[in-house]
Amino acid sequence: MTTTLTSHRPRPPAQPPTLRARRLPKWLPPAVALGALLVAAAIVYGAGIGGPVLVVVVGALLYLVGLFAAANAVEGRRSARNRTWSALIHSAFVLAVLPLASVVWTLVTKGLERFDVNFFLTSMNNIGARDPQGGAYHAIVGTLIQVGIAALITIPIGILCAIYVVEYGRGRFAFAIRFFVDVMTGIPSIVSGLFVLAFWVLVVSPYFSSTGRPGFSGFAAALALSVLMLPTVVRSTEEMLRLVPAPLREGAYALGVPKWKTILRVVLPTALPGIVTGVMLAIARAAGETAPVLLVAGGGAAINFNPFENNQSSLALFVYQQAGDASRYAPARAWTAALTLVALVLVLTVAAKLLARRNRLGR
Amino acid sequence: MAKRIDAANVTAYYGAFKAIENINITVEPKTVTALIGPSGCGKSTFLRSINRMHEVLPGARVEGSLTIDGQDIYHRDVDVTAVRRTIGMVFQRPNPFPTMSIFENVVAGLRLNGVKKKSILDEAAEKALRSANLWDEVKDRLGKPGAGLSGGQQQRLCIARTIAVEPQVVLMDEPCSALDPISTLAIEDLMFQLKDKFTIIIVTHNMQQAARVSDRTAFFSIEKTGDPGRLIEYDNTQKIFSNPSQKKTEDYITGRFG
Numbered sequence A: 001m002t003t004t005l006t007s008h009r010p011r012p013p014a015q016p017p018t019l020r021a022r023r024l025p026k027w028l029p030p031a032v033a034l035g036a037l038l039v040a041a042a043i044v045y046g047a048g049i050g051g052p053v054l055v056v057v058v059g060a061l062l063y064l065v066g067l068f069a070a071a072n073a074v075e076g077r078r079s080a081r082n083r084t085w086s087a088l089i090h091s092a093f094v095l096a097v098l099p100l101a102s103v104v105w106t107l108v109t110k111g112l113e114r115f116d117v118n119f120f121l122t123s124m125n126n127i128g129a130r131d132p133q134g135g136a137y138h139a140i141v142g143t144l145i146q147v148g149i150a151a152l153i154t155i156p157i158g159i160l161c162a163i164y165v166v167e168y169g170r171g172r173f174a175f176a177i178r179f180f181v182d183v184m185t186g187i188p189s190i191v192s193g194l195f196v197l198a199f200w201v202l203v204v205s206p207y208f209s210s211t212g213r214p215g216f217s218g219f220a221a222a223l224a225l226s227v228l229m230l231p232t233v234v235r236s237t238e239e240m241l242r243l244v245p246a247p248l249r250e251g252a253y254a255l256g257v258p259k260w261k262t263i264l265r266v267v268l269p270t271a272l273p274g275i276v277t278g279v280m281l282a283i284a285r286a287a288g289e290t291a292p293v294l295l296v297a298g299g300g301a302a303i304n305f306n307p308f309e310n311n312q313s314s315l316a317l318f319v320y321q322q323a324g325d326a327s328r329y330a331p332a333r334a335w336t337a338a339l340t341l342v343a344l345v346l347v348l349t350v351a352a353k354l355l356a357r358r359n360r361l362g363r
Numbered sequence B: 001m002a003k004r005i006d007a008a009n010v011t012a013y014y015g016a017f018k019a020i021e022n023i024n025i026t027v028e029p030k031t032v033t034a035l036i037g038p039s040g041c042g043k044s045t046f047l048r049s050i051n052r053m054h055e056v057l058p059g060a061r062v063e064g065s066l067t068i069d070g071q072d073i074y075h076r077d078v079d080v081t082a083v084r085r086t087i088g089m090v091f092q093r094p095n096p097f098p099t100m101s102i103f104e105n106v107v108a109g110l111r112l113n114g115v116k117k118k119s120i121l122d123e124a125a126e127k128a129l130r131s132a133n134l135w136d137e138v139k140d141r142l143g144k145p146g147a148g149l150s151g152g153q154q155q156r157l158c159i160a161r162t163i164a165v166e167p168q169v170v171l172m173d174e175p176c177s178a179l180d181p182i183s184t185l186a187i188e189d190l191m192f193q194l195k196d197k198f199t200i201i202i203v204t205h206n207m208q209q210a211a212r213v214s215d216r217t218a219f220f221s222i223e224k225t226g227d228p229g230r231l232i233e234y235d236n237t238q239k240i241f242s243n244p245s246q247k248k249t250e251d252y253i254t255g256r257f258g
């Protein structure tokens, strides 16, 4: 027994404990990076197996290995792991930003060519294949009208639906709503377009049109976009409402405030910034949809301000059509329209966020 | 103004779980009554059943009779919001409305119940903040967010918000447990002043606090986990702390249990 006891006694530390530890010199990590790139270049070009991209990839891997080895030798294992993971996380960030930056760069460089007054003030009406002019005015109008109507439909319905599910829904009915909203999230846009085509354009629209025949319309496109936006709005609003702490609601109840007023004046304002973000995500997604617009609004070259009759185009559809067009002037128009679409969504998002913030108090 | 509260055989459930059983208490107007007892013995549950906040949780219900000046709080013709306006509540953690300024927080109860006139709101806000001993600290920044105050100030803001709707009873569920000693003293002082106008029922884990602020003390306890909480003893605070009639009360107060 005594032997086991003594053998379990903690060993005294080999060195007196100090707070300072040996650190890699500042210049070493960049030096390792440079060395790794050089070695990688030598390998890749020496063996003739690839270009600069492969050099960077191999170099990054070599850098991780080299950094680990150097840190392990000087600073010890824990610190080496820390450095390697930090480097990995930073590279993941770079990897995530790279495509984004490259998209923005491509859009801006290629889109600026036709980013002129003519593009924003003319439609494609009477523009032939040899015509360098022509613009997206009709498409911008179409996108704004269709997305605007879709937002008018989905924002109230979606928010009310989320309020019902979070604040009032009990039992089966609420469960069913949540289930169907989940299912709706997965509906492909082409299916939503087909649904509106079959239901609205072919069956309902004849009753509204002056000719009595079925017809394409911007409103039909708005309906199809609504089907796509609704689940996003409901789900994001639902999440945001759930995040509002229960004591806040109870604080209002305890003042004798009725439940509906508590929701309207306390819960919704608290959740507003998050709800706005969700709504803007839905709008951005809808603005980028091509298939449903093609199916039920039909596209078109002329300006049409009336959402209830005749064909309407949209920016996404315009991009699709111009990108596939044989005219040598079409690709430039497609790029500029794509840039316009992104800029539009960006401006709307920023504006909505600023509005939501205005309602909150400055800190 | 202040009212008398009678609880007779009050039993409260969370779904199938019985949290408190057969509580009988009479609270006189313009007194401070302290509820003490170990955690989980149902003090909060009882407090919340007094202003019908208990039923806010799904599946929660109350049996027995609770009356305020002889009127049944749980009568089916009673308007819940009227009950809660008459019997205000202050919570354990300060919960000012984050989107509202200090001023808006104080008058939230009035405004959300339809009072619009600026002069009335201004007057009510100043009166409530003065009663909550907060006026001097915030009078220059009424437009700033309520969440920007210190914890103690936030709790006094919540008290101001509660008394701004001019209730007759104020329930406080461990109002000082998230606060530092100085803020706690400020709120205890406040209770002495509020007693002139309101009936106060306070849950506290702090014996000294119960002894300092209350006129009457109710001691709750449970046999073991899963059992409903019961009222063990209810008497003048002095009697409870100097010469309790129940062995359990004495054990709890002297720190031998709980």
Ligand SMILES: Nc1ncnc2c1ncn2[C@@H]1O[C@H](COP(=O)(O)OP(=O)(O)O)[C@@H](O)[C@H]1O
Residues within 6 Å of the ligand: B014, B017, B019, B037, B038, B039, B040, B041, B042, B043, B044, B045, B046, B057, B226, B229
């Ligand atoms: N929301 C709830 N759902 C289910 N049980 C609860 C809930 N709140 C409290 N309880 C239970 O009710 C009993 C009394 O709780 P509570 O009134 O909070 O006690 P106290 O305030 O005295 O600490 C405890 O057993 C607790 O677990």
Ligand SMILES: [Mg+2]
Residues within 6 Å of the ligand: B043, B044, B045, B173
């Ligand atoms: Mg409690």
